[in-house]
Amino acid sequence: MGRELRRVPANWKHPQDSYGKYIPMYNESYAAALAEWLKNNDLWSKREHPEQDSDYKYYAEYGGDAPCVSSYLPYDPKDAELCTHFQGYETTTEGTPITPVFSTIDECAEFAAEHATTFAEFKADKAKWMAIFGAGDIEMHRMGNIIFI
Numbered sequence: 001m002g003r004e005l006r007r008v009p010a011n012w013k014h015p016q017d018s019y020g021k022y023i024p025m026y027n028e029s030y031a032a033a034l035a036e037w038l039k040n041n042d043l044w045s046k047r048e049h050p051e052q053d054s055d056y057k058y059y060a061e062y063g064g065d066a067p068c069v070s071s072y073l074p075y076d077p078k079d080a081e082l083c084t085h086f087q088g089y090e091t092t093t094e095g096t097p098i099t100p101v102f103s104t105i106d107e108c109a110e111f112a113a114e115h116a117t118t119f120a121e122f123k124a125d126k127a128k129w130m131a132i133f134g135a136g137d138i139e140m141h142r143m144g145n146i147i148f149i
Contacts, residue, residue, distance in 0.1 A: 002091035003098070003118060005105065005133040007083035009075060014087075014097045023070060024093035030072035037066050088112050088133070105133050 006027055015023045026033065043049040044059035056062040071094060077083055086108045088099035098116040102108040109129035118124045124132065 003116075003132055004089045004091050004095065005108065006087050006089050006095070007077055007080075008085050008087045008101055009082050010085045010101070010103070012085065012087065012101050015070070022096035024096050025070075026072050026094045027077055027089070028072055029076045030067060030069050030074060032076065033067040033072050037063070041066075086133075088116060088129075105130065109133055 004027065014025070017023055040049060040063055041059040044052060044062070049059070051062070054062055060066070075082055085101045085103050086105050087097055087101045088108055088111075089095040090098050099108050099111045102111065109126050109132075112129040112133075113124060113126040116123075116129075118128075118132065
């Protein structure tokens, strides 16, 4: 089971199903995932895909169906102007929140130390959560997300 610090918009509310359970979501925008799938589908249809040494007629048979909108973010997580806040996620699934949204990594780590686990029932103190969240590498946070196991 992994943990990840994601940059999110200040007003981000992770989607929930009709039972109030979080819907797992990849840490990628739907627009980016769809664009990549369409590019590969186009290459496949032209017989130019680099991995097309197969008997599959359609790209979907090889690479799977087009991305499902509900499995991806409605925003670009690399947009530093939009994604000014932080939220802890588990990554056993595509990703569901383990903390609320916070304006600082420090606040996120403090909450995680009190309420979240690192694996199974194991907990960590705030300093360890800061290390897990990669708090010393602010540039990486501006460029994307820190992922760890």
